Amino acid sequence: MRYHRQMLLPDFGEAAQEALGQATVLIAGVGALGCGVADLLARAGVGTLRIVDRDIVETSNLQRQMLYAQRDADDARPKAIAAADRLTAINPDITIEPHVTDITPATIEPLAARCHVLVDGLDNLDTRYLLNDLAVRDGLPYVYGGAVGTGGLVMPLLPPDPRGPVQWDAPTGCLRCVFPEPPPPGTLPTCDTAGVLGPAIGTVTAHQAALTLSLLIGRTGDDLDRTMHAVDPWQGESRRMALPGPSATCPCCGSRTFEWLEGGRGSAASVLCGRNAVQVHPHQSGHMNLDELAARLTEHGDVRHDAHVLRCTLPDDITITVFADGRALIATDDLVAARSIYDTYIGA
Ligand SMILES: [Zn+2]
Structure with missing residues (x-):
């Protein structure tokens, strides 16, 4: 009984476990965040994990990217392939679909097709805005995550008009309602310039995985945590902030113009x-x-x-x-x- 201990929980049971088994989740990027979320979702029995990454494993990843081992770095294996092998070893009862590719306006549609939830494991803002465009256009939930330094940020972004398999009553604003424009390149700290603490990743991915499981088992009413969490396990801090609702003046979820998806923004x-x-x-x-x-x-x-x-x-x-x-x-x-x-x- 692989799932017995979670099925004992009040929100789980046969129906919830069945729903997880029927679900498909896009893990957009299997760097530190994507590894952590994919590991938890695979163990919980999410039926299909579509994992997408453009990069190869390097030794400097191993401090925080928990699906990889030294030999993956030695062999310069693509992250999506190495992650798929590890996830299959953890849970052979689920389907892992690895894709070694970049998420771009040209590739994102088939990658997101038939997905219940879009999970953010990304390392750059252009692709986050692209994912947000797709989430709003297609009415799919987007579980945002980001981490740098000793902390991170998590939030569920629920577009005004759910059109996928997961339904909800109360929408939230989209990424552009929260952060209308990405800052100019080079102005934000990155894991390259500021470093990143392994436990910060663990805190963010635990929240992301909990949100994803909630959405998949229909825990989408008042019981869903609809706040923006800023967490820093190094300082022992956790702040919850109310997410704004959809803004009528938002170019994305208000006017439904999708600047990243339609190819005008982002670089080659x-x-x-x-x-x-x-x-x-x-x-x-x-x-x-x-x-x-x-x-x-x-x-x-x-x-x-x-x-x-x-x-x-x-x-x-x-x-x-x-x-x-x-x-x-x-x-x-x-x-x-x-x-x-x-x-x-x-x-x-
Ligand atoms: Zn918006």
Whole structure:
């Protein structure tokens, strides 16, 4: 009886457990937050976890990204694949769908299709605003999470018009009602500049997982915690703030204009949080034959690859990592140089 101890709880039981088993949850990003939430949801018996991440495991992740082990970093495994293996080992009775890709306006629709809840495990604001656009447009609940330094922020964002499998009466404002615009790049602390405490991740992901389970078992009335939580286990602080309701003047949930989803906002090349690396998107996303690319790159440097990812160290010691969807991570903090390397060695 894998789920016996949670089924003893007052809000659970056969029907709730059945609902969890029928549910599909999008875990957008399996860095620190996504790992923690996915682990709890897999153990609780959520039927399908669709886990999406664009990145590879590195040793500096292991301090807080609990689904990964040293060998995943040594082998530079894609996070979505390494996470899927670990989650399947934890609970072989559920379905794990790993996707090694970036969440962009071009990819987000199939990733979110048929999902009951969208869970934020993201490391950047552009993708959060994109996820918010989709949540509002399609009437899906968005469980926001963020952590940096010794604390973090959690909130359930429930659009005015639920259109997915999860229903609720009282909506909240959306991400743009709370934070109308993302701040200019480089103005917020990141895990790269400010560091991040492992227990801060644990606190945030526990709240995110509790909100997700509540939504999935129909605990969506007054019993659902609809507040914004700012938590800091290092200072022993936890603050609850009322979430605003939907704002008539909000461009997203008020006027239903979706600036990120429709492609006008967000960038194609970006410096990644926590790494000395630039991600470059091809102009058109699609499947890249990594065998052919490996054959081409062999004359330029040392190449290792499998079906998901290729890694090559170029003569000037710059490492490029190429994924099967055509994206590349280039180990430099220079956006222009990264685009040039992409065009030279991979081709647009
Ligand atoms: Zn809004």
